Amino acid sequence: MDIKKKNKFRWNKVYSKTDKSDLINKIANFDSFLDEATIADISWSGMYWGDLRHQLKGKKVLELGCGDGLNACIMERLGATVIANDVSDESGKLIQELKNKTACKNIEFLSDDFLNLHFAENDFDYVVGKSFLHHLTEEMESDFFKKILKILKPAGEARFFEPAVNSKVFDYLRYLIPVKGRPSILQKKAFKKWKELDVHPNRNNSSRHYSTFGKRFFNEVIIIPLGCLEKFHRILFTKNFQFNRKLRKLALKSENFLPHFLRSYFARSQTIIYREPKNK
Numbered sequence: 001m002d003i004k005k006k007n008k009f010r011w012n013k014v015y016s017k018t019d020k021s022d023l024i025n026k027i028a029n030f031d032s033f034l035d036e037a038t039i040a041d042i043s044w045s046g047m048y049w050g051d052l053r054h055q056l057k058g059k060k061v062l063e064l065g066c067g068d069g070l071n072a073c074i075m076e077r078l079g080a081t082v083i084a085n086d087v088s089d090e091s092g093k094l095i096q097e098l099k100n101k102t103a104c105k106n107i108e109f110l111s112d113d114f115l116n117l118h119f120a121e122n123d124f125d126y127v128v129g130k131s132f133l134h135h136l137t138e139e140m141e142s143d144f145f146k147k148i149l150k151i152l153k154p155a156g157e158a159r160f161f162e163p164a165v166n167s168k169v170f171d172y173l174r175y176l177i178p179v180k181g182r183p184s185i186l187q188k189k190a191f192k193k194w195k196e197l198d199v200h201p202n203r204n205n206s207s208r209h210y211s212t213f214g215k216r217f218f219n220e221v222i223i224i225p226l227g228c229l230e231k232f233h234r235i236l237f238t239k240n241f242q243f244n245r246k247l248r249k250l251a252l253k254s255e256n257f258l259p260h261f262l263r264s265y266f267a268r269s270q271t272i273i274y275r276e277p278k279n280k
């Protein structure tokens with residue numbers, strides 16, 4: 001199965017079971033949801049890094065890999081016109097239901113492959129994705145960005161929140177420890193079987209890759225490493241590996257005071273910001 005089909009299969013299953021009332025509640029209270037999420041949850045903190053929250057009003061945004069639609073709807077509530085795209089049809093059904101049951105209307109879901117879709121040139125202020133790029137092979141990533149470059153306005157920005165793999169040693173150690181749904185790399189047969197259905201292609205997810213890659217297409221590239229302390233919060237900070245929001249907030253805040261090389265080496269995630277598309 002190719003990577004796109006694997007993603008479609010996996011995420012259709014996930015989104016068909018998504019708790020819609022939780023999403024509806026978050027959209028209805030999007031301001032208080034964002035207040036909390038952007039300081040406690042690494043993906044929201046990364047996606048809204050800087051002052052994105054206050055920059056979306058009146059802007060046209062394309063979200064790739066929009067998933068359950070929550071971020072697309074929140075951007076719409078913040079004043080943007082949103083086009084949302086995902087390989088999963090269940091994602092489209094969720095967004096339709098969110099449109100029906102919330103005040104979020106100024107949003108359109110496009111289900112086809114992004115590369116097959118037609119968009120006007122210089123049309124978008126932002127192209128964003130939350131945990132999306134690492135689902136593309138590097139070849140797909142190049143094709144996506146050739147197109148993103150065309151559809152972004154000259155002052156447009158591409159912004160992605162992605163995992164960061166900046167240490168081969170840590171990455172190997174991570175795969176040694178089995179987690180729910182994924183065996184250890186030492187359990188060779190089981191690991192091979194798991195890998196056949198894995199929705200992540202073998203690719204480079206280092207900050208260096210995203211920086212070098214981005215410079216092919218954009219004049220300004222900013223990579224913000226995230227999670228060097230936050231990633232330890234379950235093990236170091238909590239009893240019985242319990243999830244602890246208070247300490248997670250503290251970890252996310254504190255890591256800003258560490259030197260960049262430490263934040264980068266130990267990062268678990270990163271925000272990737274590309275500005276000033278080339279050849280405009």
Ligand SMILES: C[S@@+](CC[C@H](N)C(=O)[O-])C[C@H]1O[C@@H](n2cnc3c(N)ncnc32)[C@H](O)[C@@H]1O
Pocket residue numbers: 004007008011043064065066067068085086087088091113114129130131132135136
């Ligand atoms: C990890 S999920 C993230 C979903 C959402 N952005 C979020 O933060 O919850 C990755 C999403 O990318 C989508 N995806 C994967 N490959 C894709 C592709 N080639 N085109 C469009 N969407 C894709 C998946 O269906 C899935 O919804």
